[in-house]
Amino acid sequence: MTEHNGNIHKLDMCGQICPSCLLIALKEVNSRRELLSGGGALHIYTDSRQAINTIPGSVHNMGYQTNIVKSNGLYCIEIQKT
Amino acid sequence: MHGEYTLILITSLACGLAAGFLLHRSEFCVTGMFRDFFLFRDVRMLRVLVFMIVVSMALVHGARAVGWIAYYPFPLLGSMSLTNILGGALFGIGMVLAGGCVVGTLYKMGSGSVLSAVAFFGLLFGSALYGEFHPAWAALTQQLSVFGPAKTLPQALGFAPSVLIIPTLAVGAWLVVRWARRGQLIMPAHADGYIQPWISAMALAVIGLVSYVVVGMPLGITTSYAKLGATVESWIAPDHVASLEYFQGKGLNYTPPFGEQAITGGAGPELDAIAAIQYPLVAGIVLGAFFSALLLRELKLHYRLPVRQYASVLVGGVLLGMAARMVPACNVWHLWGGVPILAGQSLLYVVGLVPGTWIGSHILSKYVVRGPS
Numbered sequence: 001m002t003e004h005n006g007n008i009h010k011l012d013m014c015g016q017i018c019p020s021c022l023l024i025a026l027k028e029v030n031s032r033r034e035l036l037s038g039g040g041a042l043h044i045y046t047d048s049r050q051a052i053n054t055i056p057g058s059v060h061n062m063g064y065q066t067n068i069v070k071s072n073g074l075y076c077i078e079i080q081k082t
Numbered sequence: 083m084h085g086e087y088t089l090i091l092i093t094s095l096a097c098g099l100a101a102g103f104l105l106h107r108s109e110f111c112v113t114g115m116f117r118d119f120f121l122f123r124d125v126r127m128l129r130v131l132v133f134m135i136v137v138s139m140a141l142v143h144g145a146r147a148v149g150w151i152a153y154y155p156f157p158l159l160g161s162m163s164l165t166n167i168l169g170g171a172l173f174g175i176g177m178v179l180a181g182g183c184v185v186g187t188l189y190k191m192g193s194g195s196v197l198s199a200v201a202f203f204g205l206l207f208g209s210a211l212y213g214e215f216h217p218a219w220a221a222l223t224q225q226l227s228v229f230g231p232a233k234t235l236p237q238a239l240g241f242a243p244s245v246l247i248i249p250t251l252a253v254g255a256w257l258v259v260r261w262a263r264r265g266q267l268i269m270p271a272h273a274d275g276y277i278q279p280w281i282s283a284m285a286l287a288v289i290g291l292v293s294y295v296v297v298g299m300p301l302g303i304t305t306s307y308a309k310l311g312a313t314v315e316s317w318i319a320p321d322h323v324a325s326l327e328y329f330q331g332k333g334l335n336y337t338p339p340f341g342e343q344a345i346t347g348g349a350g351p352e353l354d355a356i357a358a359i360q361y362p363l364v365a366g367i368v369l370g371a372f373f374s375a376l377l378l379r380e381l382k383l384h385y386r387l388p389v390r391q392y393a394s395v396l397v398g399g400v401l402l403g404m405a406a407r408m409v410p411a412c413n414v415w416h417l418w419g420g421v422p423i424l425a426g427q428s429l430l431y432v433v434g435l436v437p438g439t440w441i442g443s444h445i446l447s448k449y450v451v452r453g454p455s
Contacts, residue, residue, distance in 0.1 A: 014382070014384040015195065015196055015197065015383075015384025015385065015386075015387050016197075016384075016387055016388070016391060017181040017197055017391045017394060017395065017446075017450065017451070018111065018113075018114060018117075018181050018182075019114065019117070019118065019121065019122075019451075020391075020451045022122070023121070023447065023451050024451065047194075047380060047382060047384065049106075049109045049273040049276070049380075050109045050111065050114060052272045052273040053109070053269060053270050053271060053272050053273055053276065054124075054270070056270065056272055057270050058122075068272050070274060073379045073380050073381070073382045074382065075273070
């Protein structure tokens with residue numbers, strides 16, 4: 001499920017097969033370079049503990065920073081340009 | 083039921099609960115360790131796996147030196163055949179498509195994964211399906227047998243175990259110390275309640291040792307999938323289950339280390355020694371992960387998922403269930419129990435598992451995981 005809200009693009013990856021979340025996150029970061037370089041953000045909602053640990057490092061290597069927010073049992077990985 | 087069973091039931095349940103909790107907290111997914119090497123060239127968790135094997139090897143042989151190990155090699159371990167490689171390859175494909183191996187599926191299901199619950203049913207079905215072609219597969223296994231009755235590499239080569247174990251341990255220890263010094267066994271930790279996998283690896287090696295010392299063999303659960311599958315099948319077609327050779331066999335016949343008389347068990351639907359050893363372990367792993375997720379408030383069911391992912395875990399689960407019987411056994415039994423004593427079946431299994439995981443990873447990234455809809 002995807003949702004676009006202003007300059008924040010939201011993506012729900014909860015419950016999906018491993019490693020969908022990391023694969024899709026990397027794809028999305030690549031395909032939404034314009035949004036991200038224009039000050040926008042990508043918010044990925046996930047319950048995959050593996051994705052929560054691996055995505056920040058992977059997107060950091062691509063020049064982005066992350067912030068992880070946990071609410072209501074779910075994690076949101078907020079990705080934006082450094 | 084005789085006294086032999088009480089200690090086994092309690093030990094297996096306790097081992098399962100502790101393992102399930104740790105597996106979830108550390109996201110200790112063996113499938114992911116191999117798969118992510120192929121998909122992302124990420125070797126970090128593979129290092130942790132090697133670390134666990136080295137620690138298990140040291141613990142088991144230390145325990146053997148002080149006389150704690152009743153059976154070496156352990157019961158249920160068979161002799162080598164090239165079918166171990168074929169089974170391992172199929173297992174590798176199945177586990178990637180199922181999103182977890184035989185044990186991974188349990189802890190993920192326990193922590194609320196709907197896909198893993200579907201994979202679990204596929205596993206039961208695949209394990210029971212094996213009963214249909216067991217005689218043919220057993221004949222092929224016999225034909226492709228290698229090194230005769232030898233069960234371990236040292237036996238096959240005619241050496242005392244220490245001749246191979248000591249150098250292997252020395253090389254393993256050198257590698258692990260090198261990684262530890264460079265901080266390469268530490269994983270990034272952003273998830274709540276995350277336990278560093280190297281800590282869980284040590285704890286899991288100790289849990290495996292407890293099982294080996296008390297129950298007489300390392301942790302294993304795959305026969306119980308066939309047993310549970312056969313149980314369900316026997317409600318529907320009792321005569322058919324009774325007619326299958328595989329469900330009549332009693333592959334396990336041993337006297338537990340702390341028991342006085344022999345107990346037996348097999349893949350049939352009866353509540354026997356296999357059920358006593360493996361059912362509590364299966365239940366423990368599921369419950370341990372359930373409690374872990376519950377304590378973190380991360381227990382949420384998500385079922386509105388892409389259809390191709392449901393199809394993948396179902397097909398993967400069936401393949402995995404069949405493969406677990408064809409190998410025979412699984413990652414935990416072989417990597418955690420067999421490889422540390424250089425069991426021939428376990429080494430051949432790994433030879434098949436690696437290319438199998440490579441194939442599975444390709445299928446997964448090409449056909450299963452698609453961009454957002």
